[in-house]
Amino acid sequence: MISLAAKKETRDRMSVLLISPQPNLDILGLKGLHLLLLERGYDSTLLYLPRLMEEDGWRTRLSAFVKERNPHFIGISLMAYDFDAARAITDAIKKCHPAIPIVWGGIHPTTSPEACAEYADYACVGEAEQTILDMAQAAKEGRSFDDINNLCFIRGGVFNRNPLYPLVEDLDTLPIGCQMPDRTFVLARGRIEPIDKGHLKRYRRYRGALYKLLTSRGCPHNCTYCCNHFLRQLYGRWPVRHRSVEHVMAELEAAVVEGPPVEYIDISDDCFLANDTDRLALFCEQYKKRIGKPFIVKGTARYFTREKMDLLSDAGLGWVNMGLQSGSQRICHEIYDRRITSEEFLEAARLIARYPVAAYYDLLVDNPYETLEDYLQTADVLSRIPKPYFTPIFSLILFEGTKLRKRALREIPDQVEDPRGRDYLVRTRNPAIGLLEMASLLPGGVMRRIARAYGANPASRWVRIVMMAASVVCRIILAPIANLRVIRRSQHGSIRETLRVLPIFFDHAIWHYLYYFTPFKRRTRQDVQGLRSERGSAKRAG
Known part of the structure; x- marks a missing residue:
């Protein structure tokens, strides 16, 4: 007492x-x-x-x-x-x-x-x-x-x-992170209670099996849609600042034993591949010796080299995330200020495909400056990437303070939305975006023929029918197969390990399919989660 x-x-x-x-x-x-x-x-x-x-x-x-x-x-x-x-x-x-x-x-x-x-x-x-x-x-x-x-x-x-x-x-000089800090609480099912492993499994992505951390702050790029551009202007500088390798390893050693079983380490640095080779070699040496879990890194095309991929793959690299954003050079150069060509991106993607790792390549859509021709160029680039891979597609949000929002307010103010409450996971439905959703799944030649037919006559009834049929095949047959192949690559080809980690991806897959088969153009994430919750409650009640 x-x-x-x-x-x-x-x-x-x-x-x-x-x-x-x-x-x-x-x-x-x-x-x-x-x-x-x-x-x-x-x-x-x-x-x-x-x-x-x-x-x-x-x-x-x-x-x-x-x-x-x-x-x-x-x-x-x-x-x-x-x-x-x-x-x-x-x-x-x-x-x-x-x-x-x-x-x-x-x-x-x-x-x-x-x-x-x-x-x-x-x-x-x-x-x-x-x-x-x-x-x-x-x-x-x-x-x-x-x-x-x-x-x-x-x-x-x-x-x-x-x-x-x-x-x-x-x-x-900052504290080492941990999974469940002291004096931490969560509102769960009508009660505020001390956090435990069960809460991490319920409320963290992938059932708590993914541990997220930063090894640096800052970004070497200056993309017009990103907050890093704003922060660079705010401070007058926005350099990449690194934690020491020992500081990172101390956090990871504690994290892998503290919470739910960790299957992947998510290194969420904006561009981890921007580390120089010496620092990367030290990180990989210590990580392989002391952690040994598959890990996830992000990078841009110009930072991927064979030497860096050799080091990362040997240390246990499981997933690689690289941003394409758009296959249109006009959009990347003139709108996003990303001075990377599509050929540079494809060269990096081909390099990644030589290693037993899973890849996912980000795209941005709902860009008011993007035309049908830009979308067709993006579909063409996607069709040439070695398969299998994931393509997360995000809705572009013109956030306050970004250079792109300021430009859009000057040039196309009627197309600038209030970013508050907007969800980048929820995008507008249109046939051009549908092409991008199929491009990572259909054979390259087939994809390019469909894209050419749609580009030549977007209003054609027969083209729409072909696209609808291809979309159904992709969602019901090709997507599950591709997902299994990608997850297997994240486990370096091991079928046994793939089957073991498969359950942590189920929630994401359910959200994905509920999103695709909801009837409205744009739903919020809570709408889809709510729909899933209602269906789950009905199932339990039944």
């Missing part, structure tokens, strides 16, 4: 509540801030609110939790997609606890601080480590937050913006 003295000490201690409204538990930034506060001796609590809108009575439970924790301030981390949830959470807390300051942080408040300051007491811009430590110390001493760097706020109807702290140069 806790003594009265201990209870008083807890009440008197400065406390912080950090809240994530994101729909899964695969977050890094907010978890890192929570670990930093704990490491420096502050009483921090991290609360996940995944699938918030599916939870009945969440406002009452959240209010009771806030009352119990009695924080000196609350931090909410969000992207543009999470805006509605963050606003609802803020409103619910302010209704019952109006005196508690609330600060919004993350990439959306960084790019739109003035708009966010209309809902939260403060908006935090940029890297927040030193800012949150300053806030914790100020709260402990009873001081205002108004003079703390990186914070923005509105006073007397006037927007105030404080100076920025410099970038964190030495990432090894």
